[in-house]
Amino acid sequence: MKTKQLLTFLGLVFAAGWALQGLAISQGVSGEGRKWLLAAMWAPMLAAVLTGREARRRLWERIRRMGWKFWPIALITGWSFSVGQQLLLWPAHQGSWNGEFFHLGGDGRSIDSVHHLAMVLGVGHQGFGLFALNLLLSVTVGSVALMLIGGIGEEAGWRGILQPELERRFGLVKGTVLVGLIWGYWHLPANLAGYNDARHPILQAALIFQIHTIAMSFVLAWLVSRGGSLWPAALCHAANNTLQSGPLMVPNGWWTDQLTGILASITVGTIFCCLLIRRGSRLRGESASEAGPDSAPEPRTLGTNPSVLPKPRCV
Numbered sequence: 001m002k003t004k005q006l007l008t009f010l011g012l013v014f015a016a017g018w019a020l021q022g023l024a025i026s027q028g029v030s031g032e033g034r035k036w037l038l039a040a041m042w043a044p045m046l047a048a049v050l051t052g053r054e055a056r057r058r059l060w061e062r063i064r065r066m067g068w069k070f071w072p073i074a075l076i077t078g079w080s081f082s083v084g085q086q087l088l089l090w091p092a093h094q095g096s097w098n099g100e101f102f103h104l105g106g107d108g109r110s111i112d113s114v115h116h117l118a119m120v121l122g123v124g125h126q127g128f129g130l131f132a133l134n135l136l137l138s139v140t141v142g143s144v145a146l147m148l149i150g151g152i153g154e155e156a157g158w159r160g161i162l163q164p165e166l167e168r169r170f171g172l173v174k175g176t177v178l179v180g181l182i183w184g185y186w187h188l189p190a191n192l193a194g195y196n197d198a199r200h201p202i203l204q205a206a207l208i209f210q211i212h213t214i215a216m217s218f219v220l221a222w223l224v225s226r227g228g229s230l231w232p233a234a235l236c237h238a239a240n241n242t243l244q245s246g247p248l249m250v251p252n253g254w255w256t257d258q259l260t261g262i263l264a265s266i267t268v269g270t271i272f273c274c275l276l277i278r279r280g281s282r283l284r285g286e287s288a289s290e291a292g293p294d295s296a297p298e299p300r301t302l303g304t305n306p307s308v309l310p311k312p313r314c315v
Contacts, residue, residue, distance in 0.1 A: 001165050005052050012047035013157055014186060016040075021189040029195040037190060041150035044157020051161070059160045063152075067229030074232040075143060077219050077268070078239025081212070084264030086249050094256045095249035102131075102248065117246045118142075139242050146238035147231070155234040158183050158217075159224045167221075172280045173273065176221050180214030187213075199254055211262055215269025216240065222276045 020040035024033035048055050089095030097104065103112040111131045114123040120141055121134040158179060167175035191197070191205035220233040251257035 001054055001058075001161075005055065006165055009047050009051040009055065009157070009161055010182070012050055013044050016043035016046055017186050018189050021187075021193075025189060025193045029190055029193045037195070038150050040190075042153035044155075044161075045153045048157045048161045055161055058164070059156055062160045062224070062228070062230040063156065065227075065229040066231050067227030070223055070227040070229070070232040071235055074223055074236040075140060075239045077223070077272075078143065078236035079139070079243045080268050081216070081240050081261075081264055082243040082247060084268060085260045086247060088260040088263060089249050089251055089256070094260065095251050098246070098248055098250050100250075101246050139239070142242040143235060143239040146242055147235045151234035151238035151241075152230065155220065155230045155237055159220055159233045160230050163217075163221055163224065172276060176217050176273075176276070177214055179221070180217035181210055183217065184210035184213035208258060208262065212265045215265035218269045218272040218276055222272045222279065225276065225279055 017040050020036050020043060024036035024040065027033035027036065029037065045059075048059050086095070101116055102114055104110070105112045105125065110125060110127045112125055117123070118138070119134050120137040121130065126134060162182065163175065163179050166178045169175065170178060187196075187209060188205050191209055192201050194201040196209060197204035216237070220236060223232040223236055224230060226232075251260060
């Protein structure tokens with residue numbers, strides 16, 4: 001992709017995304033404006049389609065493969081950010097049960113009712129065993145639904161177009177970090193309006209949110225590289241958003257929330273950064289072996305290397 005096309009994509013994605021986020025802000029990001037935030041998730045795909053034929057070809061190559069085998073991994077990794085934070089809060093006694101969402105029964109051994117969330121097996125009284133099954137089914141269905149109505153729209157642009165292009169230009173690690181930064185600052189209007197942090201929106205919008213998007217970019221880049229498809233990345237993205245909307249434990253304070261969330265993100269991101277680097281090294285080794293000792297291999301990236309794509313299948 002030429003520099004002009006890359007700049008066209010970035011211009012379109014920010015113009016469309018910020019315009020739709022502006023509409024959301026005008027109607028309240030936590031109220032009527034949420035429908036515009038959902039629409040904004042399709043701005044990256046719209047920008048990719050409008051950028052040109054080469055961008056559309058790249059996008060189709062990644063969307064037509066479903067990569068079913070990596071869907072369970074995508075769900076687990078998407079949930080791992082929230083679960084990791086919960087595991088940090090619990091042993092340190094820095095969180096409390098989310099009674100606003102999950103009302104405990106009088107004996108403390110069951111869930112009396114669930115509020116603010118839709119549950120597959122109902123929101124009434126249920127034992128902890130049934131509640132665990134209910135929660136698992138509900139977040140799975142919710143993750144798949146959000147993938148279809150928004151997640152794939154974002155990942156079409158970030159991982160379908162931007163990741164392979166920045167990786168080619170700046171290398172695997174630097175390219176992935178840049179994708180995370182661009183992805184994070186694309187959310188700037190909504191974050192400044194307090195969508196992800198009403199208490200300290202400027203700090204969240206300027207710094208904290210980007211830590212999470214950079215960490216998650218390594219996870220999503222690895223999923224696309226391994227599965228040869230955007231769908232696992234879209235599902236992971238949706239799974240993260242879904243579980244974050246209704247945690248079992250709530251932190252005792254703002255700083256506790258931010259520090260444990262950042263630590264969980266850095267931990268998960270570091271693991272997948274190592275996995276991504278390892279995969280990149282292996283692919284370069286395979287490329288050198290195929291080229292032979294007397295010929296130099298052409299530059300290749302995880303995002304555009306057709307030799308690592310699986311046969312057309314669902315993921």
